[in-house]
Amino acid sequence: xxxxxxxxxxxxxxxxxxxxxxxxxxxxxxxxxxxxxxxxxxxxxxxxxxxxxxxxxxxxxxxxxxxxxxxxxxxxxxxxxxxxxxxxxxxxxxxxxxxxxxxxxxxxxxxxxxxxxxxxxxxxxxxxxxxxxxxxxxxxxxxxxxxxxxxxxxxxxxxxxxxxxxxxxxxxxxxxxxxxxxxxxxxxxxxxxxxxxxxxxxxxxxxxxxxxxxxxxxxxxxxxxxxxxxxxxxxxxxxxxxxxxxxxxxxxxxxxxxxxxxxxxxxxxxxxxxxxxxxxxxxxxxxxxxxxxxxxxxxxxxxxxxxxxxxxxxxx
Amino acid sequence: xxxxxxxxxxxxxxxxxxxxxxxxxxxxxxxxxxxxxxxxxxxxxxxxxxxxxxxxxxxxxxxxxxxxxxxxxxxxxxxxxxxxxxxxxxxxxxxxxxxxxxxxxxxxxxxxxxxxxxxxxxxxxxxxxxxxxxxxxxxxxxxxxxxxxxxxxxxxxxxxxxxxxxxxxxxxxxxxxxxxxxxxxxxxxxxxxxxxxxxxxxxxxxxxxxxxxxxxxxxxxxxxxxxxxxxxxxxxxxxxxxxxxxxxxxxxxxxxxxxxxxxxxxxxxxxxxxxxxxxxxxx
Numbered sequence: 291x292x293x294x295x296x297x298x299x300x301x302x303x304x305x306x307x308x309x310x311x312x313x314x315x316x317x318x319x320x321x322x323x324x325x326x327x328x329x330x331x332x333x334x335x336x337x338x339x340x341x342x343x344x345x346x347x348x349x350x351x352x353x354x355x356x357x358x359x360x361x362x363x364x365x366x367x368x369x370x371x372x373x374x375x376x377x378x379x380x381x382x383x384x385x386x387x388x389x390x391x392x393x394x395x396x397x398x399x400x401x402x403x404x405x406x407x408x409x410x411x412x413x414x415x416x417x418x419x420x421x422x423x424x425x426x427x428x429x430x431x432x433x434x435x436x437x438x439x440x441x442x443x444x445x446x447x448x449x450x451x452x453x454x455x456x457x458x459x460x461x462x463x464x465x466x467x468x469x470x471x472x473x474x475x476x477x478x479x480x481x482x483x484x485x486x487x488x489x490x491x492x493x494x495x496x497x498x499x500x501x502x503x504x505x506x507x508x509x510x511x512x513x514x515x516x517x518x519x520x521x522x523x524x525x526x527x528x529x530x531x532x533x534x535x536x537x538x539x540x541x542x543x544x545x546x547x548x549x550x551x552x553x554x555x556x557x558x559x560x561x562x563x564x565x566x567x568x569x570x571x572x573x574x575x576x577x578x579x580x581x582x583x584x585x586x587x588x589x590x591x592x593x594x595x596x597x598x599x600x601x602x603x604x605x606x
Numbered sequence: 607x608x609x610x611x612x613x614x615x616x617x618x619x620x621x622x623x624x625x626x627x628x629x630x631x632x633x634x635x636x637x638x639x640x641x642x643x644x645x646x647x648x649x650x651x652x653x654x655x656x657x658x659x660x661x662x663x664x665x666x667x668x669x670x671x672x673x674x675x676x677x678x679x680x681x682x683x684x685x686x687x688x689x690x691x692x693x694x695x696x697x698x699x700x701x702x703x704x705x706x707x708x709x710x711x712x713x714x715x716x717x718x719x720x721x722x723x724x725x726x727x728x729x730x731x732x733x734x735x736x737x738x739x740x741x742x743x744x745x746x747x748x749x750x751x752x753x754x755x756x757x758x759x760x761x762x763x764x765x766x767x768x769x770x771x772x773x774x775x776x777x778x779x780x781x782x783x784x785x786x787x788x789x790x791x792x793x794x795x796x797x798x799x800x801x802x803x804x805x806x807x808x809x810x811x812x813x814x815x816x817x818x819x820x821x822x823x824x825x826x827x828x829x830x831x832x833x834x835x836x837x838x839x840x841x842x843x844x845x846x847x848x849x850x851x852x853x854x855x856x857x858x859x860x861x862x863x864x865x866x867x868x869x870x871x872x873x874x875x876x877x878x879x880x881x882x883x884x885x886x887x888x889x
Contacts, residue, residue: 402622
């Protein structure tokens with residue numbers, strides 16, 4: 291009975307269902323095309339074009355023979371590309387190998403049932419509520435040689451020090467890094483959410499087996515939250531690779547602190563001799579690097595499995 | 607039988623306890639020092655005369671008064687509020703629609719839609735700088751708030767999409783079937799049955815998006831030039847030139863700028879923390 295009415299109604303329902311699916315999907319797909327697909331295609335094709343302030347409205351293809359001209363320029367002539375690549379890669383690596391371990395340690399500390407933990411956890415999130423632009427401005431002031439707090443600390447060890455550490459090569463990179471790298475509130479919370487989701491029975495069993503505290507965390511908890519750690523590692527590495535705000539607010543690329551995002555914007559918009567084609571070839575490289583980061587993080591997180599296999603093989 | 611509280615403080619080994627204390631001390635230090643220093647400096651008549659952590663000799667509030675009187679901060683808050691709320695509304699609305707279709711219905715090209723939306727998570731938006739800038743210009747909305755609303759609505763699709771879809775996946779299918787048998791149309795079922803149930807997931811996505819949009823600097827400084835249309839983060843970059851030697855004014859203005867998100871967080875921190883941790887951490 292139910293079946294027969296269904297089959298009679300089917301053509302009409304089907305049409306309505308299709309209409310519904312289309313109507314509900316269309317706005318998101320339009321947004322996707324406007325903001326992602328169309329720009330992505332443009333970036334790819336115009337990276338092989340001569341396109342700068344002299345021919346703003348009409349990009350010209352270099353021709354098949356010369357098609358990599360922009361890339362050659364970026365690799366061989368443009369003075370800041372390799373510096374930017376080196377910095378951005380360093381920030382991506384620091385994301386995976388410094389920020390994630392730090393966030394994990396903090397999340398473990400916040401998972402203990404001790405007095406005051408909740409309050410301190412809530413305070414630890416506060417800097418993440420402030421925009422990175424504002425954080426950059428605050429650190430710019432902290433580093434100020436006239437009224438900041440960093441120079442007086444340096445002067446304890448080196449009394450004559452009067453420079454601005456943001457303008458010294460070497461120290462500028464680390465000063466810039468220190469302005470964002472310790473603020474891991476959101477990542478810590480995501481990890482903490484996962485740690486607290488580990489069933490109490492697992493902890494109890496481990497405690498009975500004599501593994502408590504940090505030992506338990508290392509052997510039981512960390513392996514259980516590996517999936518989340520991988521996800522947040524990808525996020526941290528990507529945001530490190532894309533760093534822009536801190537560079538803009540603290541150094542504007544001075545003293546060897548260019549980042550890839552910074553040179554894209556410089557080439558495409560900020561500089562008076564805008565070079566859109568070249569900016570887009572850097573952008574294309576950035577997209578490829580974004581993909582490589584995902585592959586790289588996945589590889590790192592497959593190392594434990596791989597070691598396990600080797601170990602088992604050796605036992606046999 | 608007494609339940610073993612494995613994370614209880616008495617059961618923790620001493621080493622772990624000490625380590626935890628160090629971590630907590632570090633957390634307090636790193637999150638409070640910059641903000642406390644900023645607030646302290648904003649009360650100093652002349653921060654140059656009393657640098658570092660020296661206490662101000664008297665509390666000087668002129669910077670705060672002039673921030674509200676001359677700097678027009680309320681205007682920038684208004685811009686930020688308008689832009690981020692409208693764009694969050696647009697993006698969350700459209701994404702709750704599409705995520706529902708992808709979560710619950712079978713159709714041709716579903717895989718493609720999934721891949722397309724997932725890929726946005728990994729496309730660096732800074733790489734799209736020039737094409738988007740160009741598009742904004744050609745649409746004739748350069749230097750308008752609509753440009754930012756458009757950009758914010760379209761960026762960050764992926765995060766909202768997965769948070770919301772995840773939530774739909776947990777809503778039992780029987781509910782919809784019952785509604786359909788009662789004669790509800792597809793859209794009606796979604797609006798009256800599914801949307802109210804999925805509200806926590808949608809709110810999480812909305813909070814995340816609101817926070818991102820409120821603090822966004824890259825695009826905000828790219829597509830808007832006129833001072834009276836700037837958002838809060840974008841106006842910050844004009845401060846270094848606006849207050850060349852008036853450090854008291856600079857610090858006061860910065861405190862005023864960072865205050866609203868902090869107050870909002872203090873009031874709703876329970877909600878923020880639950881949203882960010884995926885509901886597992888209670889505030």
